[in-house]
Amino acid sequence: MSKLPEMLTIGQVAERSGVPHTALRFYEERGLIASERTTGNQRRYPRHVLRRLAFIRTAQRVGLSLEDVHDALATLPDNRTPTKSDWSRLSANWQVELDARIDALRRLRDRLTSCIGCGCLSLRSCSLHNLDDEQAVDGPGAPKLKPAVEGGT
Amino acid sequence: MSKLPEMLTIGQVAERSGVPHTALRFYEERGLIASERTTGNQRRYPRHVLRRLAFIRTAQRVGLSLEDVHDALATLPDNRTPTKSDWSRLSANWQVELDARIDALRRLRDRLTSCIGCGCLSLRSCSLHNLDDEQAVDGPGAPKLKPAVEGGT
DNA sequence: GGTTGACCTCGACCTAAGTCGAAGTTGTTT
DNA sequence: AAACAACTTCGACTTAGGTCGAGGTCAACC
Numbered sequence: 084m085s086k087l088p089e090m091l092t093i094g095q096v097a098e099r100s101g102v103p104h105t106a107l108r109f110y111e112e113r114g115l116i117a118s119e120r121t122t123g124n125q126r127r128y129p130r131h132v133l134r135r136l137a138f139i140r141t142a143q144r145v146g147l148s149l150e151d152v153h154d155a156l157a158t159l160p161d162n163r164t165p166t167k168s169d170w171s172r173l174s175a176n177w178q179v180e181l182d183a184r185i186d187a188l189r190r191l192r193d194r195l196t197s198c199i200g201c202g203c204l205s206l207r208s209c210s211l212h213n214l215d216d217e218q219a220v221d222g223p224g225a226p227k228l229k230p231a232v233e234g235g236t
Numbered sequence: 237m238s239k240l241p242e243m244l245t246i247g248q249v250a251e252r253s254g255v256p257h258t259a260l261r262f263y264e265e266r267g268l269i270a271s272e273r274t275t276g277n278q279r280r281y282p283r284h285v286l287r288r289l290a291f292i293r294t295a296q297r298v299g300l301s302l303e304d305v306h307d308a309l310a311t312l313p314d315n316r317t318p319t320k321s322d323w324s325r326l327s328a329n330w331q332v333e334l335d336a337r338i339d340a341l342r343r344l345r346d347r348l349t350s351c352i353g354c355g356c357l358s359l360r361s362c363s364l365h366n367l368d369d370e371q372a373v374d375g376p377g378a379p380k381l382k383p384a385v386e387g388g389t
Numbered sequence: 390g391g392t393t394g395a396c397c398t399c400g401a402c403c404t405a406a407g408t409c410g411a412a413g414t415t416g417t418t419t
Numbered sequence: 420a421a422a423c424a425a426c427t428t429c430g431a432c433t434t435a436g437g438t439c440g441a442g443g444t445c446a447a448c449c
Contacts, residue, residue: 390449392447392448392449394445394447395444395446396443396444397443398441398444399440401438401439401440401441403437403438404437405435406434407433407434409431409433410431410432411430411431412427412428412429414425414428415426416424416425417423418422419423
């Protein structure tokens with residue numbers, strides 16, 4: 084029916100993608116997306132930016148940081164429009180990431196389960212608390228526990 | 237053997253709990269822990285602060301915010317030292333929280349799995365992208381998608 | 390009783406992922 | 420050609436969860 088426009092304004096991209104225009108500029112600043120400019124310095128986006136944005140937002144949902152996303156996007160070919168299989172490859176990486184996160188949470192839950200009965204949460208003996216550090220002996224000179232690290236790569 | 241000290245200095249608490257002294261002051265400011273003061277205005281902690289800290293750190297690992305933790309701690313009795321069953325009750329709540337998180341991630345993964353084959357990630361059709369919003373019709377006037385919401389309660 | 394290390398407060402700074410507002414420019418529509 | 424919506428940049432601000440340093444005090448040991 085109607086001709087698809089060649090290029091989209093930032094407002095159109097915001098509307099179609101659901102990503103606020105402020106975030107679009109922010110993503111551009113971070114090198115996640117790119118735009119061309121009109122002679123009057125306004126941004127114009129090719130339609131495929133929408134797919135890129137879909138990737139970004141979904142990746143965030145999966146729990147990746149924008150930096151992670153940036154790195155993933157950097158593996159896309161520069162010289163051509165990414166194909167389905169390019170996107171599939173990246174998505175497959177999420178799967179790994181997600182599986183790992185799910186597993187970590189499950190392990191945590193299982194430890195918690197074994198703790199609930201005793202109400203322990205002791206710094207000395209609770210396995211939940213000492214996830215990756217067994218040397219929490221009490222007494223002087225006990226080395227510091229590692230600070231809690233968030234799950235992630 | 238050796239007598240346990242009545243009260244601990246901030247340094248001792250930091251060492252035994254693995255929580256940096258800066259964080260201890262921060263937690264106190266946030267009302268998560270409390271201390272008494274010496275005549276010279278230095279903090280002194282009763283030993284049971286260690287258990288409270290264990291709770292806090294573990295809760296963070298589970299993914300709760302300090303505010304969540306604060307609210308949970310607020311349900312502990314003021315008038316007596318919390319018992320095992322007090323802690324058990326709180327821990328049981330984490331379990332629910334954790335289960336929910338695991339479930340959300342699993343749903344996400346399953347959607348992702350069904351998407352990987354097609355590499356779609358389309359704003360229009362990808363179920364991954366449209367987790368809670370089906371009206372992503374293209375064309376002018378399409379209402380905005382909801383901004384991505386993080387999985388949570 | 391002096392030295393030294395542990396402690397105090399306060400304000401500035403940090404990252405992540407943006408948002409908001411001001412002041413000025415462009416693009417579109419009538 | 421004037422109005423007005425949409426766009427531009429820039430810097431300040433936000434929340435969460437802290438860290439860092441300065442300048443000053445306290446406590447413990449020899």
